[in-house]
Amino acid sequence: MAESIAPPTVSPVSVKVTPLPLRAVLPWAVFVGTLMLVLLYFVGAEQGATSVFSGEGVHEWVHDGRHLLGFPCH
Ligand SMILES: [Zn+2]
Secondary structure (H helix, E strand, O other): OOOOOOOOOOOOOOOOOOOOOHHHHHHHHHHHHHHHHHHHHHHHOOOHHHOOOOOOHHHHHOHHHHHHOOOOOO
16 A cells, blocks of 8 residues: 655745845946946947957957847948
């Protein structure tokens, strides 16, 4: 005769969620947003007359991202 195996009982766990204050998040949001804008510049506009660095080095490093995001290239 087969014995039935009862599923293990799990007692409920109470989790207290503490909201993050805006003053703690805002500097990091500004920092990450600035980094994203710099990255977007290098991916999207670092070429030709608007380039910060001479040569094609930066453009070649971000070339695949440029095509992935749909920026005009070649
Ligand atoms: Zn290209």
